[in-house]
Amino acid sequence: METIRKTYKYRCYINNRTKKTLMTIMRMAITPVWNACIAEREQARELYRQRLDGAFCEHVQECKRDLTEEEEKKIRKEVAKTIKWPTAYGQYKHMRKRDHPEYADYNAKMMECTVAQVDSSEKSYRALWIKDDKKAKPPKQTKLHSCITFRQNGWQPKDYKGGRLTLSQIGSVRVKYHRPIEGEIKTVSIIEKNRKWYICFSVEINKN
Numbered sequence: 001m002e003t004i005r006k007t008y009k010y011r012c013y014i015n016n017r018t019k020k021t022l023m024t025i026m027r028m029a030i031t032p033v034w035n036a037c038i039a040e041r042e043q044a045r046e047l048y049r050q051r052l053d054g055a056f057c058e059h060v061q062e063c064k065r066d067l068t069e070e071e072e073k074k075i076r077k078e079v080a081k082t083i084k085w086p087t088a089y090g091q092y093k094h095m096r097k098r099d100h101p102e103y104a105d106y107n108a109k110m111m112e113c114t115v116a117q118v119d120s121s122e123k124s125y126r127a128l129w130i131k132d133d134k135k136a137k138p139p140k141q142t143k144l145h146s147c148i149t150f151r152q153n154g155w156q157p158k159d160y161k162g163g164r165l166t167l168s169q170i171g172s173v174r175v176k177y178h179r180p181i182e183g184e185i186k187t188v189s190i191i192e193k194n195r196k197w198y199i200c201f202s203v204e205i206n207k208n
Contacts, residue, residue, distance in 0.1 A: 001207070002139060002207040003204050003206055003207070004204070004205050004207060005186075005202065005203070005204060005205075006182075006183060006202075006203050006204075006205055007200055007201065007202050007203075008177055008179070008200065008201040008203065009118065009198055009199070009200045010175050010177055010178065010179050010198065010199045010200075010201075011175070011176045011196065011197070011199075012165070012174060012175045012190065012197045012198060012199045013173070013174045013175075013176070013197070014142070014173045014174070016045060017171075017196075018170060018171050018172075018173060021169070021170055021171065022190065022192070023046070023154070025106065025110075025169065026104075026144055026145060026146055026192075027144065027162075027172070028102070028188070029103055029106040029110075029111060030110075030111070030114050030145050030147070030148055031142065031143070031144055031145045032184045033094050033103075033111055033114045033115065034039055034114050034117075034118060034141070034142065035141040035142070035145075036094040037059075037081045037086070037091045037094055037114075037115055037118040037119075038089075038098070038139055038140060038141045039093065040086045040094075040143060041085075041118070041122050041138075041139075042084050042138075042141075044083055044085055044086055044183055045126075045129075047083060048079060048080065048083050050142065051080045051083070051098070052075070052076065052080060055078070055079050056072070056075065059071065059075060070081060072132075073131075076130055076131075076132070077130070081129055083174065085126070086122075087117050087119065087187040088116050088118075089117035091115050091118065091119070092112065092115060094115070094175050094193070095108075095112070095114070095115060105169075106169065106175045107150070107168050107169055107194050109150060109152055109153060109154055110148055110149065110152065110154060110169075113149035113151050113187065114145070114149070116151075117149065118139060121139035122139055122182050125137065125138045125139060125208060127138065132167040145149070146191060146192040146193070147189055147191045147192075148167075148189065148190050148191075149169065149187050149188070149189040149192075150167065150172060150187065150188045151186065151187045153168070153183075154167060154168040154188070155167050155168070161178075163175060163177060165188070165199060167188070167190060170190070173190070173197075173199070175199050179196055181201055181203065182201035182205060183204055183205035183206075184202065184203055184204045184205075185201050185203050186202050186204055187201075187202040188201055188202075189202070
């Protein structure tokens, strides 16, 4: 049985009170966790650059010539293995409530999803970056990370039949469901883009 992943995206409409709640969560919890994870990964990338430059210089001095493309790729892989790259598991420390009491009132799964998003974005970038892809762009720190994601819990899926969705610590939002949702819902995200709000359902669909 084949499993595919699919995302359903809908416009949603929120009142001023709910918008204020969303912006507070984004500013006080989501963005600080995102930026802390990104900062740690930026440090790892900078260390990689420094070691890579040193390795290139060392090999050029030994060979007395410019490196070939294959030699450069080999060195990149060898240097990458010497770096302790941050992982999602290791970065949970940035949201652990016993270490960060300021996050005590926020949904833990919601914040875990933020760490997972950083990890996914970084892996995609690093796979291209190590290959020296000039078009690859790393995830960056931001003034406002305008995405809140819930995994496993944090939403009431029965509500979408009535054109609304209830999200943990946020409340009920009105959603324009222009097509039915198929498959098992894995995550639910609420996103702000260009002053418009959207709900995204990431689902798994089993194909026989």
